[in-house]
Amino acid sequence: MVQTLKLVFSNHFYIVLSVVIFTSMLIGLLILSEYVFLDPYIVGHISQGTEFGFVLIVILSILSALVIPMNVYRINTLKKSKGKMGGSVFSSFIGSVAGACSCGPVGFAVVSTFGSVGATTLAFLTSFELPIRIGAIALLAFTYYATVKSLKIECKIR
Amino acid sequence: MNKKGILIGIIVSIVIISVIVVYSSSSVETENLDVRTHGMISTTMGSPILGNTSAQITIVEFGDYQCHQCYNWFHNTKSTVFQNYVDTGKANFVFMDLAFLGRDSPKAAQASYCAEDQGKYWEYHNQLYTAQESQIDNGWANSERLKAFAFSLGLDVELFDSCLDSGKYTKRVQYNIAEAKKLGANGTPTFFIIGPDGQQQKLVGAQPYSVFKQVLDSMI
Numbered sequence: 001m002v003q004t005l006k007l008v009f010s011n012h013f014y015i016v017l018s019v020v021i022f023t024s025m026l027i028g029l030l031i032l033s034e035y036v037f038l039d040p041y042i043v044g045h046i047s048q049g050t051e052f053g054f055v056l057i058v059i060l061s062i063l064s065a066l067v068i069p070m071n072v073y074r075i076n077t078l079k080k081s082k083g084k085m086g087g088s089v090f091s092s093f094i095g096s097v098a099g100a101c102s103c104g105p106v107g108f109a110v111v112s113t114f115g116s117v118g119a120t121t122l123a124f125l126t127s128f129e130l131p132i133r134i135g136a137i138a139l140l141a142f143t144y145y146a147t148v149k150s151l152k153i154e155c156k157i158r
Numbered sequence: 159m160n161k162k163g164i165l166i167g168i169i170v171s172i173v174i175i176s177v178i179v180v181y182s183s184s185s186v187e188t189e190n191l192d193v194r195t196h197g198m199i200s201t202t203m204g205s206p207i208l209g210n211t212s213a214q215i216t217i218v219e220f221g222d223y224q225c226h227q228c229y230n231w232f233h234n235t236k237s238t239v240f241q242n243y244v245d246t247g248k249a250n251f252v253f254m255d256l257a258f259l260g261r262d263s264p265k266a267a268q269a270s271y272c273a274e275d276q277g278k279y280w281e282y283h284n285q286l287y288t289a290q291e292s293q294i295d296n297g298w299a300n301s302e303r304l305k306a307f308a309f310s311l312g313l314d315v316e317l318f319d320s321c322l323d324s325g326k327y328t329k330r331v332q333y334n335i336a337e338a339k340k341l342g343a344n345g346t347p348t349f350f351i352i353g354p355d356g357q358q359q360k361l362v363g364a365q366p367y368s369v370f371k372q373v374l375d376s377m378i
Contacts, residue, residue, distance in 0.1 A: 034227055034363045040373065045366040047234040109344040111258050123260050126226065127293040 004070075004148045014069040022065035025092070029057045056133040063140040064092040070147045078151075094136045197352035199341060201252045203333045205270070206279050209240075209250035214354040215377050217249055217370075220256040220338045223266040223286045224294045225346040231364035232287040238367045243374055249351075253283060255334040256346050260295035265322070267331040269304040272321035276313050285311060353377035 008014050030036040035054055036044050046054050068089065110118045125132065194202045196216040204218070217239070221228040243249040255270075257263035266286055273282030285307050291298040301322060308318040321327075341350065342360075349361040351373050359373050 037363060037365050037369065039362065040359060041369055043366060043369055045368075047230045047364065047366070049233070050230060108256060108258050108338070108346070112339070119258070119260075123294040126259065127296070129226075 001148055004151050005066075007151070008070050008073045011073070014073055017069045017072065018065045021068050022061050025064055026057065026061040029061065030054075033057060053130060053133070056130065056137065059137055060092070060133060060140070063137060063144060067140055067144045067147060068092065070144070070151065074147060074151060090139075092136070092140065094132060094139075196252065197350065197356050197358045199254075199350055199352070199358075200337055201254065203330045203337070204252045204254040205283065206274060207250050207252055208280060209244040210247040211250060213244075213247055213250040215243070215249035215374060216252060216352045217244075218252045218254060218350040218352065220254050220334075220341075220343045220346060220348045220350075222255070222257050222259045222263050222346045223270075223290065223299060224259045224263050226290075226292070227345075227364040228347045229287055229290045231347050235364065235367050235370070239370050239374075242371070248378060249374060254337060255331045256338040256343055256348070257331055257335060259346070260299075262295050262297075262299040264328070264331050265301060266299040266304060267334070268325070268327040269308070269318075269322055271327040271330055272318050273308060273311070273313060275321060276317065278311055278313060281311050282307065282313075351377065 009018070027036070030044070031038065033053060035046060035050070035057070036042070110122050112118075114121070192202070194200070194204075194207075196218060199218055201216075201218060207216075219228075219231075240251070244251050255264075255267035257267040270279055270282050270286065273279055286299070289298060289303075289307065297303065304322060305315065305319055309315050338348070341348075343362075345362065347364055349365075349370075351359045351361065351370075353359075354377065357377065359377075361369060361373065
């Protein structure tokens with residue numbers, strides 16, 4: 001596992017990609033989930049009872065920053081199918097969406113724009129914010145495991 | 159010519175009747191309500207004012223009783239803001255409904271005004287934010303539960319039930335939602351802090367006490 005990580009991240013491009021993904025996901029999710037506020041002052045705040053949600057966002061961002069560059073490496077180097085890449089992006093997206101448009105900064109706008117479909121989706125995302133995030137993390141963890149395994153095999157063959 | 163006159167007469171009659179119907183239906187809800195504005199916000203249809211009515215600063219919250227972030231603000235920040243600004247007479251507080259999160263949200267907002275009819279708006283408001291559950295529309299704020307909350311607060315249940323079932327405050331809640339939309343509130347909670355000179359600061363989200371302190375202190 002460590003060898004696979006070394007293999008991918010020995011190239012600076014993948015380190016930069018990883019840092020960009022981690023930073024943008026973490027900051028974006030923290031803003032959308034109201035852990036960080038930009039207006040009128042920049043302030044970070046973890047209120048009582050929301051600590052677990054914060055930890056899940058950090059885990060989600062770390063896993064995305066690992067899995068997505070590894071799959072990009074896999075596609076670039078081994079010219080294989082984009083299936084695993086799709087899986088990691090999908091789970092990152094699902095995890096990001098969970099709770100991001102709840103009652104926070106954009107909730108009412110979603111309902112106004114998308115009507116009853118938006119309202120139903122919003123209610124679902126808000127109600128199951130944490131389980132959806134946990135599901136996305138599980139999916140990313142599985143994708144990570146599968147990617148490491150396939151990289152090991154494919155690199156040995158080569 | 160005669161036919162034209164009849165046609166104009168009919169149109170004029172329809173317009174007059176429509177105006178009377180609209181006016182009479184809205185006057186049911188606005189009776190006993192003083193016209194109230196804070197800065198650019200019409201708070202007439204909102205909650206009663208909490209705190210010193212002649213305070214120089216008004217905090218207006220747009221919220222939904224099913225919103226988790228409103229729950230977080232209510233339980234983590236509100237008490238400190240109240241302790242330092244509302245209870246000391248520096249500011250007062252008004253709650254307006256942006257009830258959009260689920261089908262039970264508007265009903266819960268209407269129930270709070272039915273409680274107001276019996277002088278217990280804020281007790282009922284606090285009860286809803288104490289009883290909120292994590293899942294939207296899972297039944298915690300359905301009509302039966304809203305009536306049960308009224309019973310637990312010692313309200314006249316018969317009066318409360320008839321108020322809630324009649325939809326007496328449907329338009330009042332809709333008015334508040336329209337007011338939120340007009341002000342560009344896209345989520346809950348959204349706060350507007352109105353200072354003595356009418357200056358207005360919008361705070362989006364369940365922001366911490368430190369932000370409220372900075373904004374409020376700059377207006378005093």
